[in-house]
Amino acid sequence: QVQLQESGPGLVKPSGTLSLTCTVSGGSITSNDWWSWVRQSPGKGLEWIGEIDQSGNTNYNPSLTGRLTISLDKSKNQLSLTLTSLTAADTAVYYCARFALTIYGDLYYYHMDVWGKGTTVTVSS
């Protein structure tokens, strides 16, 4: 059974850079086309951050474009997130998630079926 585990620094300084890693176990990161990051600010709802496919194609939330990089390391079975110019608004629990695909006729339905437990990131001096 595929499991995802996020890791990274729990505390980062304002204006600094956040680097998170999501390690895939129990399966290969190449088995699914797309992988994603989602975050949740304290007491708030869910925010989709962005996604990456096997070819390295990415789609980012426009609210983060310019500060965000998502990458895939197939040799390590890992997904990574880098977010620069951090502010307190970036304080959140960060989740990685796998996209599964179901095809109905000519429609492709992607859905986030496996999630990591999440890692808490606090931006503070």
Added chain:
Amino acid sequence: IQLAQSPSFLSTSVGDRVTITCRASQGIGRFLAWFQQKPGKAPDLLIYAASTLHSGVPSRFSGSGSGTEFTLTISSLQPEDFGTYYCQQLRSYPYTFGQGTKLEI
């Protein structure tokens, strides 16, 4: 695309039939998923493609709708169904979530 869930909070009892609504600001076909989240845990996928039950999810959960209006129904509420429920649209970028419906039992 903005998603508006209603109600935001629901106080219920075991055995109740519960319906949560998710309205999209524009048509999204059936590109909608529902999640359940418990405190301190990651979201769990319940339904995708508006009405397809994810593997392992109890059959008391069901989804319906297309276009701009969707519903998640729990036919007979169980104690373990407490938590916050979110809808998510995957029709266009950026993917967005509803603000959540907190279910108290």
